[in-house]
Every structure is written in structure tokens, then in C-alpha cells.
Amino acid sequence: MAPDPALSRREFVKNAGGLLIGFSVLDFTVAPQLLAAPLEDPGFPSPARLDAWLKIDKDGAIRVFSGKAEIGMGVETAFAQMVAEELDVPVDRVAFVLGDTATTTDQGGVGGSTSISQGSKPLRNVAATARALLLQLAARRLGAPVDQLETQSGIVRVKNNTSKTVSYADLVGGTDLNDLLKVSGQGFGLNVEGIGRLKNPDSYTVVGTSVPRRDIAPKVLGTFRYITDIRVPGMLHGRVTRPSGVGAKLLNVNEDSVKGIAGYVKTVVKGNFVGVVAETEWAAIRAAKALKVTWSAPALVFP
Amino acid sequence: MSRASLKVNGQVHVVDVDLDSPLLYALRDDLALNNPRFGCGLGQCGACTVLVDNRAVRSCMLPVSRATGKEIITLEGLGTPERPHPIQKAFIDEQTFQCGYCLNGWVLTAKALLDKNPTPTDKDMRDAFESLVCRCGSHVRIFAAVRRAASDMKRSA
Numbered sequence: 001m002a003p004d005p006a007l008s009r010r011e012f013v014k015n016a017g018g019l020l021i022g023f024s025v026l027d028f029t030v031a032p033q034l035l036a037a038p039l040e041d042p043g044f045p046s047p048a049r050l051d052a053w054l055k056i057d058k059d060g061a062i063r064v065f066s067g068k069a070e071i072g073m074g075v076e077t078a079f080a081q082m083v084a085e086e087l088d089v090p091v092d093r094v095a096f097v098l099g100d101t102a103t104t105t106d107q108g109g110v111g112g113s114t115s116i117s118q119g120s121k122p123l124r125n126v127a128a129t130a131r132a133l134l135l136q137l138a139a140r141r142l143g144a145p146v147d148q149l150e151t152q153s154g155i156v157r158v159k160n161n162t163s164k165t166v167s168y169a170d171l172v173g174g175t176d177l178n179d180l181l182k183v184s185g186q187g188f189g190l191n192v193e194g195i196g197r198l199k200n201p202d203s204y205t206v207v208g209t210s211v212p213r214r215d216i217a218p219k220v221l222g223t224f225r226y227i228t229d230i231r232v233p234g235m236l237h238g239r240v241t242r243p244s245g246v247g248a249k250l251l252n253v254n255e256d257s258v259k260g261i262a263g264y265v266k267t268v269v270k271g272n273f274v275g276v277v278a279e280t281e282w283a284a285i286r287a288a289k290a291l292k293v294t295w296s297a298p299a300l301v302f303p
Numbered sequence: 304m305s306r307a308s309l310k311v312n313g314q315v316h317v318v319d320v321d322l323d324s325p326l327l328y329a330l331r332d333d334l335a336l337n338n339p340r341f342g343c344g345l346g347q348c349g350a351c352t353v354l355v356d357n358r359a360v361r362s363c364m365l366p367v368s369r370a371t372g373k374e375i376i377t378l379e380g381l382g383t384p385e386r387p388h389p390i391q392k393a394f395i396d397e398q399t400f401q402c403g404y405c406l407n408g409w410v411l412t413a414k415a416l417l418d419k420n421p422t423p424t425d426k427d428m429r430d431a432f433e434s435l436v437c438r439c440g441s442h443v444r445i446f447a448a449v450r451r452a453a454s455d456m457k458r459s460a
């Protein structure tokens with residue numbers, strides 16, 4: 001079946017070579033060019049660079065890149081609040097690329113409810129550092145020392161002189177805002193630190209407030225794409241055949257038992273793994289059920 | 304394989320399928336409609352729900368042969384991002400669901416319920432939702448959303 005061409009993402013083609021996992025603001029249909037590209041390791045962007053985590057576009061939009069993925073726990077929304085807090089920008093100006101291994105740092109995936117407690121640490125530090133760098137740029141631009149400046153809603157201004165302001169967008173104007181960060185830990189525990197200091201929670205205005213979850217409306221409206229919604233040209237379907245209990249060993253597979261099923265492609269056997277591949281999901285389901293497999297007696301039968 | 308014609312969300316589609324194949328796979332794999340979802344494949348969870356002639360039906364159990372000539376509605380056909388159905392709006396306003404994988408079943412079953420019974424009691428809802436599964440435990444907000452949808456729809460009726 002043909003993939004929906006409207007959903008192909010040119011950006012991914014440019015970064016071809018990586019295997020795309022996870023989902024978020026990104027659509028899921030993988031461009032054919034990407035599939036054709038060899039799956040060599042593209043290398044994760046280095047976490048030591050600030051611009052591997054955060055970019056400020058010409059129009060002041062903030063793009064954050066994180067190796068975490070939104071799978072229904074609301075992390076994208078929570079991350080947006082934390083970044084908006086430390087950077088002093090409106091929360092809806094913060095967009096994310098999540099879990100794309102070609103363009104995000106390796107934060108070890110998601111698991112164990114650690115995305116907020118651990119995975120957000122580098123994002124907060126990066127946002128605080130970006131704000132500190134912007135203050136340095138603004139000090140030069142506005143001719144006032146950093147300690148005379150304050151930030152709010154994507155703007156730097158001189159305290160007690162509201163006419164002297166400059167926006168983040170004007171300060172960076174699409175050029176790279178960058179700095180070297182100190183990296184510690186890896187995977188779930190990956191952290192980076194730069195010149196920025198985190199705010200005192202007593203001064204929070206965004207974190208701790210309730211903002212709508214970003215993924216709920218697209219889900220209820222039916223436009224959100226889950227991993228199971230990936231379709232690629234020429235895609236086959238697979239199903240696993242399992243024994244009736246734990247510890248059974250594979251004795252024999254009779255492939256002839258399913259050869260008559262229309263759309264059946266092949267049976268895959270590796271050690272004690274048995275699976276079938278077919279052109280349609282229904283053919284795969286039928287073949288997995290019909291395949292004659294002989295297993296040794298299981299050590300433990302499922303209830 | 305045979306040709307079957309299916310009327311989905313107001314449009315007639317001709318698909319090449321095994322007529323014994325459950326409707327779910329024709330909708331997902333042949334028509335690229337993502338919202339009828341595979342949860343159990345056994346009629347036990349409701350993730351695959353569609354409306355067939357205004358009744359909430361589990362598409363993993365309904366052979367294509369029994370869906371032809373019927374009016375099939377999926378979540379895609381309920382409302383659009385520009386014009387969400389009042390039930391969708393209520394579920395969004397209540398910020399219902401965590402992962403949302405189950406929501407297709409709840410939203411469409413709520414639609415079938417409210418079409419028949421615009422002022423359901425909590426007991427009516429529990430009966431209608433009897434064998435829908437939500438592993439994330441979003442039930443309290445689901446009930447709040449259906450109550451909100453009922454009152455919104457009454458007000459605008």
C-alpha cells in the first residue's frame with residue numbers, strides 16, 4: 001500500500017543514514033530514500049555542544065533536541081515547561097525533536113519513570129546556559145553589564161530602563177548560539193553543565209502551573225501517529241509463534257502446513273524462535289496460528 | 304483475495320481482501336486508517352472499535368464480508384482538527400487519557416451511547432463501557448468527559 005506522501009518529511013532525508021525511532025512532533029512515514037540508505041551508525045550528535053540540544057531560530061522559535069521520547073507520559077509538555085522556565089520564553093514557543101537518533105543526543109531511551117527526574121537535567125542546564133549566553137550578547141548590544149539586565153518572554157532589557165531591550169531572535173538571528181558544555185554520565189544519567197545557573201524554584205512562573213498536554217488533542221482528533229502506524233513501501237508483516245509454556249525447546253517446524261495461505265512469504269527460525277512473514281497482517285496471523293510446530297514439554301505452563 | 308466495497312466515513316472504497324479477514328486489518332492496512340487499533344484481537348478490549356450503522360462494534364471480530372453495505376465510521380470520520388465533534392472537544396477539555404491507545408474505543412462507544420441516550424447516568428455509562436479496557440487508568444477523566452459532552456450537546460441542541 002502506498003504511504004501518504006503528504007507525511008513524508010524532507011528533513012529526514014537530509015539526515016539520512018540514521019534509523020528513526022520514537023515519536024513526537026515528527027511524523028512517522030519514513031521516506032523511501034531513508035530506507036534505501038545503508039544503516040551505518042550515523043553517530044549521535046555530541047552532547048558537549050550546546051547546539052546539539054537547543055537552537056534559536058530567526059523568528060525566535062526555540063527547538064530542543066532530546067533523546068527522550070513522548071510515549072504518553074506527557075514528557076514533551078513537561079520538558080517545554082522546564083525549558084521555558086530556565087530560558088524565560090513563552091512555553092508555546094518551545095518545540096521539540098524527540099527520540100530521533102540521527103539528530104538527538106543519546107539519552108538512553110526512556111524507561112523507569114526517569115525522563116523527568118534524570119532526563120530533564122541536561123535540558124534545564126542547557127536552557128539556563130543559553131539564557132546566560134544571551135545575557136552576555138545583550139550586554140554588548142545594550143552597553144550595560146549583565147547584572148543590570150533581566151529577561152522575560154524572549155526579551156532582554158535593562159532594569160529600570162524599559163526602552164533598552166533586545167529580543168533573543170535579534171541577538172542570535174538564526175546564527176549558532178553555541179558553547180562547550182561539561183559532560184558527565186551517560187544513557188539515562190547523561191548530564192551537561194555550562195555557564196548557566198538554574199533558577200531558584202521559589203521564582204518559578206511556568207513550572208508548577210498546569211498547561212494542556214501537547215499530545216492529547218492530536219490523539220483524540222485521530223491525527224497522532226503511534227509506532228504501530230508506521231507503513232513503508234513493500235512492507236511485510238510478521239507474527240511470532242510461541243509454545244504453550246516457558247522453557248520449551250523447538251523440535252520441528254513443518255513449513256508445508258502454511259504454504260497454501262495466500263500471501264504467506266516465509267517462516268523464520270533462529271534457535272528456539274519461530275516467526276512467520278506474510279504480505280498482509282491477516283495472512284501472518286493465519287500462518288502463525290496454522291503453522292505446525294513441535295515443541296518439547298515446557299518446564300512451566302502458562303495459566 | 305476478493306474485491307469488497309466498504310463505505311467508510313461516507314466514502315466508498317474497493318479493497319482487495321480475504322472476505323474472512325477481520326475488518327480491522329482492511330481499515331488499517333488497506334485504507335491506512337490508524338485509529339481502529341489492535342489491542343487484543345480477541346474482542347476483549349475495544350481498541351479496534353468502529354461504528355457500524357451507528358453501533359459500536361469490535362472490528363477485530365467482524366469479518367469484512369459482514370461489513371460490506373454498511374455505514375462504517377472510524378474516529379477519523381467523527382470530527383476534524385478544525386471542527387472537532389463535541390465529544391472529542393469534551394475529551395480534550397478534560398485532558399483525558401495518558402497514552403491514549405485505548406481512546407478510540409471510549410470515544411466511539413461514547414458516541415454510540417449519547418446518540419441513543421443523551422442524558423446517561425453513571426450506571427448507563429458503566430454498562431455501555433462494560434468491556435472497554437484502559438490500562439493507564441484514565442477512567443475518572445473518561446467519565447468526566449462523557450458527562451461534559453452530554454451537557455455540552457444538550458446545551459447546543
Ligand code: FES
Pocket residue numbers: 340341342343344345346347348349350351352361362363364
Ligand atoms: S483489538 Fe478488538 S477488542 Fe481488542
Ligand code: FES
Pocket residue numbers: 400401402403404405406436437438439440441
Ligand atoms: S490511556 Fe493508556 S490505555 Fe487508556
